[in-house]
Amino acid sequence: MTYFITTKHLLSGLILGLALGLAGCENYLDEVASKTLIQAENVRTVQELDILMTGAYSGIARNIAFGGNALIIGETFADLVAINNTAYRTAPGRSSRVYTWTHREEDYGFQAEFLQWSTFGLTNANNVLEILRVNQVQTPGETNPRLDITRQRGRLEGDARFVRALCVFEQTRLLAYPWGHTPDNSHPGPIAAFQSPSTFGDLAYPRLSVRAAYDSVLNDLRRAEQLLPENYDPARHLPDYQPRANKYAALALMARVYAQQDNVDSCLAVCNRLLGTGSGYRFPGVASRFPGTAV
């Protein structure tokens, strides 16, 4: 009798162990750790989001990325940032693995370089927006405003939308026929994606029309203008934010986009908003500056 019970107990124990083992397996297979790689779905802090945003800016800030158009960084950031890339030409291997491995400058030229770097900005910006959208970062009880997601959320979203708008705008100028090339601007625009692909099938996204591209750029910039702070404030922001866009950068780029659309009225309106009500530097309206012209 005793012998029978022992066997029964043993087998029950094994079956129970097996069942518990099965239940724990899914989590067990989750736990893959790395010291240098962060999984997007494991991003849990404001600092990690800022690492991604810094990466987004680093992608678009290379002077080589914009070729002659690198000026746009100067246009939008004024003297907030100095891009130090003097060593880049002489030792590309030190600055960029991608550059060394997949590209040769003489094969592709500045435009292709820009295209490539704009995709880094887009990938990071899209991921930041996706992480924010699902409220993946939660910081309950955080007393430091610089690390509190509820205080930083708007700023981070504004940052990401600004970078995305900049990348899509420059891609459009580079790849597409200009605004107005077709009456409804339905001609093919940038290759940019507005979501970060998660599967192979996601890569087959359709190419945006120029109209959709400009709409999205302006939409992102309007939101960025609302969300971005006026300036860097060490009490409210991590130092990472210091060299990035503020709401005036978003406005400046918005003016540039309107100018590219030949929408002079909107361009002037944005410029005036940028310069501030009552500023002596306000631009006069086109009609008063050029009487008799119909714009």
Place this chain on the structure above:
Amino acid sequence: MGGVNLSANQVDVRTIPLGNSYQYALTSALPAYPVQLPDGSYFNGIANGINNTISIGTNPVFYRNNYSNLTATFRSTNTAYLQLKPVSGLTIRSELGYDYQRAKSDVLLNQQLYPKGIVGAERTGNGRATDQSVTNQTTNVNTIITYARTLRKNHQFTLLAGNSVQSTLSDNGTYITENVPEGAKTGTDTARTVVFKDQLSFRFVSFFGRLNYAYRDKYLAEFSVRTDGSSRFGPGKRWASFPSASVGWVISDEEFVKSIPAISFLKLRASYGLTGNAEIGNYSWQKVFTYVGYNAAIYGGSQGGQFTSLGNRDLSWEATRQFNAGLDVGLLGNRISATIDFYDKVSDGLLLDYALGPLAGTINNVITINLGSVRNRGIEISLNTRNVETKSFKWESSFNVSRNRNTVLSTYNAPFLNFPFQFINGPNLATPGLPLGTYYLAQFAGFDPQTGNELFYERDRSVFANTGQTVRTGNLWDGTVSNQAGNNQFIQPNRTPYPLFFGGFTNTFRFGPIDLSALIYFQYGNWIYDQGERAQSYPAQGQMQRRNIPGIGNVQNAIRESDNTALNRLVWTSNARSFESTRFLHNGSFARLKNVQLGYTLPVETARKIRLRTLRVYASAQNLLTFTKYPGWDPEVFRNGGGDGANATLGPGVTNNDLPQVRTLLIGLNFGF
């Protein structure tokens, strides 16, 4: 019942940097160069004059004398098991395994080898020390329950159930320092020391069960199923089940066969089952970004991160379904035994790296996908015979031959593609309907009789763009003048790196105490692309020429005889030297005497007289003779010990001055006390 097995060992290896140095003797360290100049300084070859870079090929002796590489490897393998037999027929066994491996390597390039201001220096140069440490820890826990029972004498059942958990944790770090003082092991310039430090892990969990049934050991059946989970796949895709079943019939146990004395054993068997493969890198399914030590993502003084890969949440196990049928035969008291096997296996959802191009916004620009399927169908025959068996003389033979036919069934296809995607890896491709690794090269069309320039066939671009077929237009292009290979490659049907059949034939003879055995290996129908021959067929700076060049013949004879037709075909830095063409594609069929061994074993009584239990003297030789029409160094191509990824699958027939198989002569003495 239980047991423990512990082992540990340490090996220190000092490596001399001569990995491929004999190859450099064909390029940058030509044998005509002196090792040292009359003043005692080392001759550094031509490369050093250009940009102050030093490579091993410049002067291997100089390199060796100023370089050191010490690798210390420690490994400890430990297993323990506990086994219980609570009731008759029931066995419960648990095994625990722990494998610890640590490799530390210190590589030092001194100030002579790595001077100040060298191109590519992280910092200042003036000596460079690289300290690398890699630790791998693997833990295994297996539990297996077996229950065996015989019912009514003739029905034998064995039931097995178990699980296995494996976890591997890998730590690695590389530290580079520069400005290394004389005699020191590390440098003083430590401004950028951590180059890469990471910890990676992966895990596998498996559950498996098996039921065996045998009726009088004559009718056999087995059914098994296993479920495997891997951390290398995302949620919902981690687990896959692989069932299999097999049946066997020992016909020779039937009464109607027992009456045939010539048949001593006859068994028919068949099986069908699935197996899985998860051999991909870690994190392939995940969106991951990196930031540690990644200079490209620094902005405004802050370290940013950029994505290494966007991942693929659909990624899952590669599965192979295989049908197998076989026959085992033993005749004349098993003096003749043979096995015939037929197999048909289809691998689906092959785990492949798909190159996304440079616009993916990631560092690696690669997505790992389950893509395409491949069929392998073949037959394997082996025959063993004991030809002569007398007291003083024995002769046994063993022959085996295999035939495998491989076909790519599908690759990536999409509405926006005109034809299924063609994977191209160097001079090889994978495309539906053709074997893996079919050669894909510019098609050599001979030499221009007037100029001696190399001519190639032109491909019809519109046919190719619409169908993927490579068709000639009837025009030729001059490859000596310009390189147009990119748009004029042709699929080479029936030219693959894989043999149509291969096998071996072994004969063993024993005359009393003397034994002799010989193994001949053969393969037929494989094609080799010789990149080394291509490089050495065109005169260029710092480049040795081969004596025999395809289309030219013996160059020395051509020079001696002032054969201008041949010599016109040698064009200084011809454009054709930079692309692959069918001119250097060769049939690699061969037969080789792989191994011969002659031995003498001292009779036991005689050995005992000199207080030995056994004594044997032998001489053996490897790779003594080769029969082949392949003009290169060695038709048995092993590219630097085998490539990985697509190189291993598609390009095993590509050789580039790889080290030929070594001919070895060995004389040995075995004695036992």
